[in-house]
Amino acid sequence: MGLLALVAGGMVLLIIGYLLTNAWPAIQAGRLGGFFTDTKWQPGSQRDPRFGVVSMLTASFLVTFLAVALALPVGLACAIFHRFYAPPVLERWNRRMLELLIGVPAVVFGFWGLMVVVPLLIRLAPGTPGQSLLAGSIVLGFMILPIITLTSQAALQAVPAAQLQAAAGLGMGRARTIWCVVLPAAKGGIGTGVLLALARAIGETMAVVLVCGNIPQIPKSLFDPVRPITSTIALEMGYATASHKALLFCAGLILVLCTALLVGWISFRRADSDPGTGGA
Amino acid sequence: MNAPSISLPFPADVPAGSPATGDATACLRVTGLTVQYRGFTALRDITIDIPEGEITALVGPSGCGKSSFLHSLNRLTDLVPGCRVTGSIHLADGTEVTHPKADVLTLRGRVGIVFQRPNPFPQSIRRNFEIPLREHGWSKEDIPDRMETVLRQVGLWNEVHDRLHKSAIALSGGQLQRLCIARALALEPAVILFDEPCSALDPLASGVVEDLIHSLRGQLTIVIVTHNLAQARRIADHAAVFWVRDGAGTMVEHGPAARVFSSPADPDAGLYLSGARG
Structure with missing residues (x-):
C-alpha cells in the first residue's frame, strides 16, 4: 500500500522528468533564447524557423485571468446567496447543479461555447471571427465557476458562529455583517479557491482549442483570436517531429512550472493562515 | 441614539455597592415568557420586572434556561432555528421586544450583550468600533471620540491608544472582554x-x-448570568x-439580592445558594 502511495506521489516527478528528457534537445541546442525573443511561432518552417512562445504564454495568462475576473464576482455572489439568503431547498438544489457542472466534460463546454457563445459574440461585434480571447474567457469562466462558488461557500461557512453572534448582538444587519465581518474573515479561503480555479483554468485545453481561434498573436482587443499554450501542444503534437517536438515539451514544462507555482502558493497560504481567524 | 447617555467618567458617579432601593422603575418587564426549541421547553412562564439602573443577577445550575432567558431579551433567540418564544417583554418606553414586527436591529442597539467568550472581530481595534457604529448611523467624524470615551470607561484606553490600528485579537483575554464591553457600550444601550x-x-x-x-451600575441596567455565586453576592442588587x-x-426565586441570598423561600434555591446543591 505504501508503495502504491509512493507511485502516486512519484508520478509527478516521473512526468517532470519525462518532460525534461524530451525537452532537453531543444534546451541543449540553445533554442530557449528564441523562446522568449522570437515574435513568431513557426517551428516547422525549413527556411526561417521561429520559436516565440511569448504570444501564446500571454494568451494563456490573459484567458485565465479574464476567466477568473468573470467568474469571481458571479461565484462569490452565488456563495453569499447560498449561505445567507437562499432557502435551504433552493440552496441544496443550486449547489447540486454546480457540483454537476464540475463534472461536465471540457469538450462539451467547448462545444457549447462554439455553438452559443461564439455566434453571440459575432452578433455583438460584427466583423470579428467570434472565436476569440473573450469567447475562451467566458467558456473557461463557466468551467471554473463551480470551483469558485463551492470553495467560497465553504470559506463562508467556516467563519466562526461566534463572529455572527457578535455581529447580531451589536444589532448589525445582514448586509453589513456579510460585508464587514464575514468577507474579511473568509478572504483567505476565498483566495485559495481563486488560486485553485487559476490552476485549473491555465491547464485547460479542450475548451479553449474550440473557441479561442488558434492564431498565435498578442491580442489587441477582446475579440481577437488567440492561441493559448495548451492549444498549441494539443494541435501540433500529433505531427511534430524532432526539434519541433522538443519545443512543445519545453512549452509543456513551462506550463507545469506555472501550475506548480500556483499550487505551491496555495499550500503556503494554507500553512500560513490561522484557522481560528480564517486567515484574516 | 436617544438612549440615556452613559458617557460618565470612570468610575461611576453612583457609589458602587449602595443598597438596592427597591423602588426603582422597571426597565424590562417580562410577562409569562416561555422559550421552546422544536417543542422542547427550555424555559417556562417567567414573569419578572428588571429594575432600571441596577444589577440583576441570574443564577442557577447549567441547563436551567438562564441563557435562553437572556437571549430572548434582545431577540438573539431569533438566530436559533426552531426556537419559539411566547409571552411578552416590554422596555420602559413601551417598546414591545417580542412583537413580531419589532425593529430587531435597533432593539439590539438598545439592549446590548456581552458573551462568555470575548468575540471581537479579527480586525483592527478601530474597526471593531467602526463597523457597529456605522450600522447604527454614526458619522465617521464622531466615531473616534465615541471610541475613546468608551475605551476610557472600560479602562483600556491607556493600554491600546497607540495600537488602535492593530488587530484586536492580539490582546489578552481580559482586555478582549473589556474591548467587547466597550464595543457594546459604544452604542449607548439602555441595558447590557x-x-x-x-x-x-x-x-x-x-x-x-x-x-x-x-x-457601570447606575448608568444603565445590567442583567448578568453567572455561575459564580460569590460574584453575584458582591455585585447584584437583585437576584433571580x-x-x-x-x-x-x-x-423559583427572585427579589432583592440581600434577601434572596440570606433567606431564600424556595428549598432548592436555599440549598443551591448555600453551596449544598448544584
Missing part, C-alpha cells in the same frame, strides 16, 4: 446583558471585569434563581 462574562477569564482578569461591571422543574427551566 452579560452572559457569564468572567467564566472564560483567569481570576485576575475576572476581577477587573467584575469591577468594571460594578462600576433558576431551576429545572418538571423538565423545564423556571424561576
